[in-house]
Amino acid sequence: MNAQPNFPDLILEPLVRAALSEDLGSYGDLTTRTVIPAGTRYGACIVAREAGIASGMQLAAIAFRLVDPALAFRLHVPDGTPFKAGAVLAEISGDAASILTGERVALNFAGRLCAIATMTAGFVAETQGTRTRITCTRKTTPGLRIVEKQAVLHGGGFNHRFSLSDAILIKDNHIAAAGGIRPVLQAVKARASHMVRVEIEVDRLDQLAEVLDEGGADVVLLDNMDTPTLREAVAMTDGRLVLEASGNMRLERIAEVAATGVDYISVGALTHSAGTLDLGLDF
Incomplete structure (x- = not known):
């Protein structure tokens, strides 16, 4: 695959911020705010259900950081890297409510961009x-x-x-x-x-x-x-x-x-x- 330097986060942040604003609506994550006790800490993994080529992991990291700068995001599979089904692409740890709030936007970006990278690799x-x-x-x-x-x-x-x-x-x-x-x-x-x-x-x-x-x-x-x-x-x-x-x-x-x-x-x-x-x- 092509090893590519990442765009500066500053360029990508507006895209992620807009997606988060769309998802959070007027009142934020109502479900998480209702059912998750304040202060609950947890760890989570982004896991591949099928094989592919990583892309969008930088945007996933930005999504979690914008929701909560205190979240720890540990990347396992950098963008441009092949992975197998079942691979752990990244780990996130910290406030459980923050992880749940950022989950969908992070996965939307990563899933879409991994699909493009994977299809491209097939053509190449x-x-x-x-x-x-x-x-x-x-x-x-x-x-x-x-x-x-x-x-x-x-x-x-x-x-x-x-x-x-x-x-x-x-x-x-x-x-x-x-x-x-x-x-x-x-x-x-x-x-x-x-x-x-x-x-x-x-x-x-x-x-x-x-x-x-x-x-x-x-x-x-x-x-x-x-x-x-x-x-x-x-x-x-x-x-x-x-x-x-x-x-x-x-x-x-x-x-x-x-x-x-x-x-x-x-x-x-x-x-x-x-x-x-x-x-x-x-x-």
């Missing part, structure tokens, strides 16, 4: 022996893009744009509205900063030939092409541009697409269809 495994990298898209949960994209890194994948301002990505609708491939590439060459990378989407080989002839792009997104066409696109380009295959990239197809020689395969499902890994908090 299909590219072994090739130079192809698996990358995510902007098809993320609103407000959670930064952590979902980090989960992709934890699973061994790579990141595409974080926002519209990161790079120029000319899609089919841009091409249609601007009047064609040559006009959009000419506009880029006339107006874009030399510091900005440019990617353009094509879905036919004649469009790829036009991009190669006009120049002005760094990356070509090969959209919804079958495998023989992808192979021909790689031959046509001959290393002059970075190639990214996209569109309906199912797990069972990844190995054959990677074998064509494309540089990247973008997979929206990594963040829009990953689900949640089964984690629990055991006292």
Whole structure:
């Protein structure tokens, strides 16, 4: 997996704080306040009910800390690390009411992000022996893009744009509205900063030939092409541009697409269809 430095807690705290505020509502944890005697101390473990790749453990730690800075959080499985079913990912000890109050938000983040990392690792495994990298898209949960994209890194994948301002990505609708491939590439060459990378989407080989002839792009997104066409696109380009295959990239197809020689395969499902890994908090 990709060993990645954590984001500073300061960047992630607003996400966790918003989730806690949503969960606590107007009056806090009514159940815990009603049934747990004040001063009760306990220990708990975050336990994996199924195997996967760790991600979101930093957010889980932040959740418990925001609820109660006195809670002790001991991490056993760092983000980006594989684990088996039954593994103890972390231990939390201290005030029982505080642990119970932070439980759901911590598990929601960790379960969702572990699922993304685990799915990503499955796609990456299909590219072994090739130079192809698996990358995510902007098809993320609103407000959670930064952590979902980090989960992709934890699973061994790579990141595409974080926002519209990161790079120029000319899609089919841009091409249609601007009047064609040559006009959009000419506009880029006339107006874009030399510091900005440019990617353009094509879905036919004649469009790829036009991009190669006009120049002005760094990356070509090969959209919804079958495998023989992808192979021909790689031959046509001959290393002059970075190639990214996209569109309906199912797990069972990844190995054959990677074998064509494309540089990247973008997979929206990594963040829009990953689900949640089964984690629990055991006292």
